[in-house]
Amino acid sequence: MKLGSLKEGGRDGTLVVVSRDLSKAVKASGIAPTLQRALEDWSNAAPRLNALYDVLNQSSAETVNGEEVFAVDFAALASPLPRAYEFVDGSAYLPHVERVRKARGADVPESFYVDPLMYQAVSAGFYGPRDSVLVADEAYGIDLEAEIVVVTDDVPQGATPEAAAAHIQLIGLVNDVSLRNLIPPELAKGFGFLQSKPRSALSPVFVTPDELGEAWQGNKVHLPLLTHVNGKWFGAPEAGVDMQFDFAQLIAHAAKTRPLSAGTIVGSGTVANQDTSLGASCFAEQRTVETLRDGKPSTPFMSFGDVVRIEMRGRDGEDIFGAIEQRIARAE
Structure with a gap:
């Protein structure tokens, strides 16, 4: 449903x-x-x-x-959940992590291949799927992040991935807005994201896993995630490919030391593939590919007036979640 x-x-x-x-x-x-x-x-x-x-x-x-x-x-x-008790966002697509770190000459720690990256995101309010993204200054480095999310019922502390899978009740999309130029100084403090991660937007509807049919396998969505910017194709990476940690593993990671309340949202992180011909799900990814290829990025971050559209369609072309379509606007 x-x-x-x-x-x-x-x-x-x-x-x-x-x-x-x-x-x-x-x-x-x-x-x-x-x-x-x-x-x-x-x-x-x-x-x-x-x-x-x-x-x-x-x-x-x-x-x-x-x-x-x-x-x-x-x-x-x-958004289907206009606010949630908890939103934890992972980074399950290692091609994205590997490329970003390679571009700055850093190795990927071995732990990243066995232990998911995850942070506590803003959950006190979400933009509606057609609401503008309000940012005070273009110099913040405005970026989209096209991701998949799942929503749980009550998950007990210490749930295993096998047990966690049964608590996935709904699936949707998110535009996890990032302010890239604010991230480096925040991470340099060694205490995580805050100002660099404002409100996000969720897809018009969430769906139960059965709506995806065979596309929902192994606790992953096996369909391309399509993004357009200003009406132009930006990327359509396959969400079921190159996902190092499935959603059950991400939920178990979040629940290791605490229970998760019903309505908890768990994000996949930016969808990315090893095959860069499928495009990107965020500007940071696109700029990293350009840096590795050309020595420097050529695509700027988003500007006021830009419009992002994120959607997912079935193999038959059917619109599954409705589209997130948002204009970047100046916050007064």
Whole structure:
């Protein structure tokens, strides 16, 4: 099934069930007022939401369960989780890590091949999928990062990867916004990201793993992640290729010393392949490829007015999550 949230009903939005073709939706208020509430009672809420989803797809009725069926307006959608208790973001695609470090003459520590990189990202609020990305200064080095995320129910502390896999309930996309020129001085302090990692945006809908069919295997999404910038193709790396750590492993890593609350978002990190002909999922990656090839980068970071579009389609061309489409704008 496919779930989203309207920009109404408070800071956590209003839960809606969205049709498979993303054309229509119906409020799920009788089951759960918000997606967060549904995830907290997932074993009870999920079957009822799925039944509503089946009716929505199979019927042309104007109402379902007493709620009006309405046409989807992506601008009216918040992120499916407008805010979350936790968002942890990994860096599971080692081609990206290897290239970035090679460009600055650094080796990849052996531990990176057996122990995931991960940081605590901003979860107190997400941009909607059509909201502008607000940045104070272009000199910060504005970058997109096209990634896949999964959402869990309650995960116990110390869960193994095998156990963690059963806690993956939803899958979506994220534009993990980065301010590249603020990253080096922050990391030099030895205490991680803060100012260099502002709010991100999530895809219009999250979907249950069964919606991906055979594309969901081994706790990975085996489809290309497509990015356009200002209407021009930027990259479409294969998300199921070159992913060193699958989502179950990433969840287990995050839960090693603490439980994860229902609604925790776990990110894959920038999707990247060894095959650079498939393009990039962030400007830092593109600039690194240019540096390794030409000795210096030639592509600038993003400017005010630039538009990024991130989406994923099935092998049949069907739009799965809806597109994240955002303009970079000056924060007043």
